[in-house]
Amino acid sequence: MYLELQNLSVRYRPSQPLAVERVSFGLRAGEIGVLIGPSGCGKTTLLRAIAGLEASHDGRISLDGATVSGDGHTLPPEQRRMGMVFQDYALFPHMDVSKNVAFGIHSLPAAQRKARVQEVLNLVGLEEHASRYPHELSGGQQQRVALARALAPQPRLLLLDEPFSNLDVDLRERLAQELRSILKAAGATALFVTHDQMEAFAIGDLIGVMHQGRLHQWADAYTLYHRPATRFVADFIGHGVFTSARVELHEEHGITHKHVVTPLGELHGIHQHEQDRLSLGPCDILLRADDIVHDDTAEVQARIVSKAFRGNEFLYTLELRTGELVMAHVPSHHDHRIGEWIGIRPEVDHVVTFASESPPG
Numbered sequence: 031m032y033l034e035l036q037n038l039s040v041r042y043r044p045s046q047p048l049a050v051e052r053v054s055f056g057l058r059a060g061e062i063g064v065l066i067g068p069s070g071c072g073k074t075t076l077l078r079a080i081a082g083l084e085a086s087h088d089g090r091i092s093l094d095g096a097t098v099s100g101d102g103h104t105l106p107p108e109q110r111r112m113g114m115v116f117q118d119y120a121l122f123p124h125m126d127v128s129k130n131v132a133f134g135i136h137s138l139p140a141a142q143r144k145a146r147v148q149e150v151l152n153l154v155g156l157e158e159h160a161s162r163y164p165h166e167l168s169g170g171q172q173q174r175v176a177l178a179r180a181l182a183p184q185p186r187l188l189l190l191d192e193p194f195s196n197l198d199v200d201l202r203e204r205l206a207q208e209l210r211s212i213l214k215a216a217g218a219t220a221l222f223v224t225h226d227q228m229e230a231f232a233i234g235d236l237i238g239v240m241h242q243g244r245l246h247q248w249a250d251a252y253t254l255y256h257r258p259a260t261r262f263v264a265d266f267i268g269h270g271v272f273t274s275a276r277v278e279l280h281e282e283h284g285i286t287h288k289h290v291v292t293p294l295g296e297l298h299g300i301h302q303h304e305q306d307r308l309s310l311g312p313c314d315i316l317l318r319a320d321d322i323v324h325d326d327t328a329e330v331q332a333r334i335v336s337k338a339f340r341g342n343e344f345l346y347t348l349e350l351r352t353g354e355l356v357m358a359h360v361p362s363h364h365d366h367r368i369g370e371w372i373g374i375r376p377e378v379d380h381v382v383t384f385a386s387e388s389p390p391g
């Protein structure tokens with residue numbers, strides 16, 4: 031691994047719990063990792079520890095085969111050769127774009143410096159704006175200057191801490207895609223912190239979900255969504271609810287399968303590798319909004335409790351006759367009123383269950 035963390039722990043004060051607790055993950059050169067989690071889960075602390083701005087209490091950080099921190103040895107931040115981009119762009123207001131970008135490469139000879147500034151401005155699509163001042167740029171453009179400035183010295187690792195959080199939602203979505211292309215074009219290895227799933231999914235090759243200082247899962251977006259390792263990840267990623275269910279044996283044509291009995295009906299045809307992980311008896315099953323299909327002919331009826339318009343679809347929150355709540359994505363031409371009963375059926379491709387937490391009965 032190019033960047034590797036092994037059991038990294040960070041504590042601010044002896045009286046405080048660990049802000050980062052035994053976190054391990056790896057990134058290959060050229061990969062983009064994203065840390066996501068609710069406020070206070072330790073994302074920024076972890077990023078700062080990698081940069082050397084926060085001392086680690088235990089564990090090891092290595093970069094490109096060498097230990098950066100661990101075994102009582104720690105490299106000062108300036109010797110780690112890492113670049114950082116923060117949410118406040120921190121551009122120098124009295125310098126134009128090219129001077130801002132050249133800031134970290136003063137040691138290069140003038141001609142090389144000029145060429146490198148040109149190169150990174152091309153990369154971020156701001157070559158036309160080289161002589162503008164920060165106040166003459168939009169928020170998104172300022173953030174791209176900050177990115178160009180961080181990339182200019184060819185850092186070994188780029189660390190980005192919620193760089194888009196001051197920007198509006200539409201712009202964030204576009205910039206997230208752009209950022210990924212820019213980082214890939216630059217061949218940069220990067221670690222990005224956000225609390226926004228859309229951003230994490232748009233940017234990351236690998237995504238780490240953190241909660242209370244711990245890394246619950248480190249995986250690609252598809253795996254996080256369809257095979258959440260913990261209940262917290264299942265809850266945090268995507269829209270869904272847990273419903274009590276039961277795994278039972280079912281015989282068909284002389285072959286015995288496991289199936290899951292849910293308040294929405296029985297789920298059959300579960301893939302063999304998922305069957306192997308299911309244990310018989312009560313469980314809680316994750317029902318995502320895209321696992322529930324609106325179907326007028328379905329036996330199960332549910333009452334619309336609330337709905338959110340999302341352009342091409344509604345996200346309906348529905349109450350079953352049993353009182354349980356589920357969510358469903360429904361194409362937006364099915365515009366039903368709150369309080370109306372609609373037919374739904376489950377269409378679950380990936381069965382995700384956890385040990386039952388529901389009271390028996």
Ligand SMILES: Nc1ncnc2c1ncn2[C@@H]1O[C@H](COP(=O)(O)OP(=O)(O)OP(=O)(O)O)[C@@H](O)[C@H]1O
Nearest residue numbers: 042043049067068069070071072073074075076225
């Ligand atoms: N300088 C500090 N001194 C003491 N405790 C701190 C310090 N900075 C952060 N903490 C604590 O460490 C924990 C992790 O904070 P951190 O800022 O890393 O979380 P975060 O996931 O980045 O949150 P956010 O998304 O709100 O930025 C929190 O409990 C926080 O209160």
